[in-house]
Amino acid sequence: MIWISLADRADFLVTGQVEYSLSNYRQVLTAHSLHFLDYLSNSLWISTITAIIVTLFSSMAAYAVSRMRFPGRSVVPLLILAMSMFPQISIVGYLFEMFSKAGLINSHMALILPYIAWTIPIALWINMSYFTQIPLDLDKAALVDGASRMKVLYKIIFPLALPGIFSSALLVFIACFNEFLFAIMLTIDYTAQTLPVGIALFQGLHGEIPWGNLMAASAIASVPLVILTLIFQRYIVAGLMGGAVKG
DSSP, X not given: OHHHHHBOHHHHHHHXXXXXXXXXXXXXXXXXXXXXXXXXXXXXXXXXXXXXXXXXXXXXXXXXXXXXXXXXXXXXXXXXXXXXXXXXXXXXXXXXXXXXXXTOTTSTHHHHHHHHHHHHHHHHHHHHHHHTTSOHHHHHHHHHTTOOHHHHIIIIIHHHTHHHHHHHHHHHHHHHHHOOHHHHHHOOSTTTOOHHHHHHTOOOTTXXXXXXXXXXXXXXXXXXXXXXHHHTHHHHHHHHHHHHOOO
């Protein structure tokens, strides 16, 4: 990918030799017709908002399911997990019809809403498996001292569960950032389309596939994900290991 993005196709066709340059990257970042920065900002915004909302609600739901006793407690996570069993292609038509009537087609909300429903199950399961490793005695001690349930959650459980929460948030962000089907079906133009759709729509002047631009755009698109993974690597490893290992 990097090799193709740095190769100058024009020089290769003229001289038969590959000359390396940053022309593909400059064109991707500066060509107004490609709208690359619009696609990138849409992806970052939609993925970030979705990750924040999903992390907040899945964390609270995971705390309730893993720490409290109520009728149907064991069924709730199974029902939520069942939501992820339906393939996207089976519901995208209904979503398109519903969002068309609501006037949401080609808006950020047209992607944020289905992304939330799509990613909550995996975030809930990751957080649940991590929350169950935290001793219940901590909750009981805090409640005896007069703390409310919300204070226990935000002052005790959340700080201890940060690795799992970061892991689920990053997985949600990556899933939304790379999602294609909902993005191409529920948006129309660059004002709402995300980066995977934008890259797929790249075309040359004569309808040919601009491989150099495609590879340059793909390389740039991977940068935010690589940076986030490197920054939160410690939390990711701790979160996944904590959720997988019991005892």
